Amino acid sequence: MKTSTERMIARKDGPIGWMQFNNPARHNAVSMEMWKAVPEIMAEFEKDDQIRVVVLSGAGGKAFISGADISEYGEKRSSPETVLEYNRIAGLANAAIIGFPKPTIAMIQGYCIGGGLGVALCCDLRLAAQNSRFAVPAAKLGLGYAYEGIKRLVDVVGPSFAKEIFYTARQFDSTEALQMGLVNRVVPAAGIETYVRDYAGTIGGNAPLTINSVKLSVNEATKDPEKRNLAAAQAAVDACFASADYIEGRTAFMEKRKPAFRAR
Known part of the structure; x- marks a missing residue:
């Protein structure tokens, strides 16, 4: 690189x-x-x-x-x-x-x-x-x-x-x-x-938006309460539910196959 x-x-x-x-x-x-x-x-x-x-x-x-x-x-x-x-x-x-x-x-x-x-x-x-x-x-x-x-x-x-x-x-x-x-x-x-x-x-094979939202929330949880950005944490959660990956994850589960997540 x-x-x-x-x-x-x-x-x-x-x-x-x-x-x-x-x-x-x-x-x-x-x-x-x-x-x-x-x-x-x-x-x-x-x-x-x-x-x-x-x-x-x-x-x-x-x-x-x-x-x-x-x-x-x-x-x-x-x-x-x-x-x-x-x-x-x-x-x-x-x-x-x-x-x-x-x-x-x-x-x-x-x-x-x-x-x-x-x-x-x-x-x-x-x-x-x-x-x-x-x-x-x-x-x-x-x-x-x-x-x-x-x-x-x-x-x-x-x-x-x-x-x-x-x-x-x-x-x-x-x-x-x-x-x-x-x-x-x-x-x-x-x-x-x-x-x-x-x-x-x-x-790397799991849903990136989910993992990244968890990382964000855990990092916020380790901060002093007055410094936490809970709005950003919730926005990351909302982005998961609004994503094509959420549809892909549900569909793959129903079809009993491995999901192909695209971080979008």
């Missing part, structure tokens, strides 16, 4: 868009240029009506994302001004994932650390290999963590586990991650890509 770069690979596989963080020599640590590429790739996926779901992954099989590229800290995060600019760029990348209207899945193998866990939390679903390792080492580095990132973790695992993850700064495995509710599924590492492709394909 035209938005692919050396370090950020975008490709299309039927209804699935794949965005891969490609820096395996550094366990897919994310550089400033990689952060900048994320909104561009997600925007291209959003415009493509054939793409129904997007999977985020890391190259090499040893890491999803091991965090930010610390080798850049001396240049990119050495003063209050550069820290603000770095956080702005990384924030735009995370916002592009959070605000993406279609379903997103983090396919996690190996290390999912710091900013990598932050990226995974921006996705709707997290599917992890048994060899996955998780941590937020901010307390070992003296880093401050913004409210938005902490809230995303609290929304997924609850306040007690969120405090444990930050307070201890320790690594934990996929079994603990599943117990915490941090990941949706844990599967053998050797079969994770096939599993995720099938899982994403199942989502």
